[in-house]
Amino acid sequence: MKSVATPKSLLRTNAITSCNSSFFLPVTRTSRSSPLSLPGGLPVFNGGVGFEQVGDVGLLRSLVVRREAQARKLGSSLVVEAERLARSVGIRELVLLTQTAADFFERRGYARIERTTAPSAIAQSSEFRTLCPSTATCMIKSLG
Numbered sequence: 118m119k120s121v122a123t124p125k126s127l128l129r130t131n132a133i134t135s136c137n138s139s140f141f142l143p144v145t146r147t148s149r150s151s152p153l154s155l156p157g158g159l160p161v162f163n164g165g166v167g168f169e170q171v172g173d174v175g176l177l178r179s180l181v182v183r184r185e186a187q188a189r190k191l192g193s194s195l196v197v198e199a200e201r202l203a204r205s206v207g208i209r210e211l212v213l214l215t216q217t218a219a220d221f222f223e224r225r226g227y228a229r230i231e232r233t234t235a236p237s238a239i240a241q242s243s244e245f246r247t248l249c250p251s252t253a254t255c256m257i258k259s260l261g
Contacts, residue, residue, distance in 0.1 A: 166195040171238035175203045177213040214253040227256040
């Protein structure tokens, strides 16, 4: 039997120990025939993404996708939806830190920047100051 992925277990599996996101978009499946659902059609957490808003800048956080759902391009869909929601609340730029997915984000229009050039409001966040190591790649995208 496959183990059950919950939001907390996916975050922990992906070395995310804190998530203070202003918005978090979870994705579940409940189809009885889906291999991503539990017996009886109970929902399984397949992925999610969050972002924090600081004025007109956002910090994209906690993109996690259950391994079995990755082939369905769920990560791309989550990023597109997070960007749409960010625009709707007045965010003009999204910044992120990643240790493993820089190429993934580059393919979606994010540009690598020096961490020291990130907007100051975002640079003061706990993710920038303590949660992500200094070796993480910093990236930005204009939502204009």
